[in-house]
Amino acid sequence: MRVITVRYQTGMATLLVTMLLMLSATAFTFYTAKNKLFEIKASANDYSHKEAYSNAELGLDYAGTWLAFGKVEIDGVSTPAAKTFLDKTDDTPLVLGVGSSNDAQTQKFIDFFGSEQVTVVVKQSSNNPKLLQVVSTGRSRDGLAKASVSREFYFAGTANGNGAVPLAPIITNTQTLLEGSVQVASNSNAYGEQDLSYWSSYDSLQLAGDWFSYGYQGDTEGFTDLSMFSNTLDAADATLENELGSFSADTINSFPEQGDETFANGDISLSDPRFPESLKEEYLGTKEADFADLRDSIQDKAANGEEGVLFVTPDSDGVCMLPDGQQGERIVWVYGDCVVTTASSTYSAGTAENPVTLIIDGSADFSGGANIQGLVYLVNSQDDPLMSAAVNASFGGSISVEGSVIVDGDENGAVMTSGSIVVNYNSDVLSNLYSFDDSNAGAVRFGWVPGTWRDFN
DSSP: OOOOOOOOOOHHHHHHHHHHHHHHHHHHHHHHHHHHHHHHHHHHHHHHHHHHHHHHHHHHHHHHHHHHHOEEEETTEEEEGGGGGTTOOSOOBOOOOSSOOSSHHHHHHHHHHHSSSEEEEEEEOSSOTTEEEEEEEEEOTTSOOEEEEEEEEEEOOOTTSSSOOOSSSEEESSOEEEEEEEEEEOEEEEETTEEESEEESSSEEEEEEEEEEEEEOOTTTOEEEEEEEEOOSOGGGOOTTTTTTEEEHHHHHHSOSSOSSOBOOSOEEOSOTTSOSOHIIIIISOOGGGHHHHHHHHHHHHHTTOTTEEEEOOOTTSEEEOOOSOSSOOEEEEESSEEEEOSSSSEEEOOSSSOEEEEEESEEEETTOEEEEEEEEEEOOOSSTTTSSSEEEEOTTEEEEEEEEEEOOTTSOEEEEEEEEEEEEOHHHHHTOOOSOGGGTTTSSEEEOTTOOEEOO
16 A cells, blocks of 8 residues: 655745745835935924024124124224114115125124125114114025024114114203294104104193194195194293193194194104103104213313313303304204303304204293204203203294204103294204214114014015
């Protein structure tokens, strides 16, 4: 009997299992490699975007530093860099010029803004002339990533070196009595399109006479009447104490928008929460505690014969003698209580191109009146407490100001007297005011506005 032995083939099964394992390992390897490649690309993209954001942030920092401390030459005069952006509204990028500099930090600015890794646009805010909008767009070195960030830059100073451009023809932080016929041309773009003729932190406007204000709305619309009213009491009885002709915000708001004799259109802003905390710091660039130091420095400059700087005090007869104006004066400081006299009957100072800052520090009587192009700043910083009470300024027949009048009386009150008080707001004139301290230009004039950082992506 023949025995047949059955043999089972195991090689084929082993081969099949091995091939399946190899295919699985290969697929896993490819999957792992694909994930690794994805992670590498994701990491590279993340790095590129971080690099782009870093360059954008660096652009903001560089632009802020340049605006605060940079200088440019305009008609041969060294000017704060930010002044070149006051009226800029287009999106032309910031370029610091070409070439090289011996100063390492300046060269760093030039190289950075000349590269393709950042583009910075600086232009004036459309809503507030105090603000500059800075938009920085950063790019990665490989050019694959882009990021944009922006921030508002607070323009706490302007062409007068240390202080901001006043936003209204009359600005006051105290109870202020205006004696005479008052005519005011408003700032038609104080806040956006808001007209502003009288701006105060105090709760009323005190008037012994007539008020008329108007605004200029452009070449097509021309001039428009804003507010007109007058007191009904005897002007001879006008004092701060009896509050003659005191018009509160509620009273002014109750006037109709148009009328034959009395109307108002919102150009008088009282108890305004936007009002500066310190007029000296806002418009003269000095802290309240340092005002005496500023006064002393101006007195020293005048004593040393610095061109365009005058510091006048009363003589033994209580007379402050001013030389005739229109002689290139830039700062005129009248300190003390005195009668101001000039060779001419009316004191005229400043021009549109070279305006003057007239500081009346005490109580002054310009018996012949005055015509001023620039800034008139009324204050009383006399050391004698008996003399440092209310601010008083009298201007004979009339005073005419092309620019702005600021009354800084704190809690003491102020009286401004003239037969005719005319103040025409002029931002071009105010932008040309002279710096009190060129060595300090930029140091206290700029800053980022908190809460305005924006990420466009």
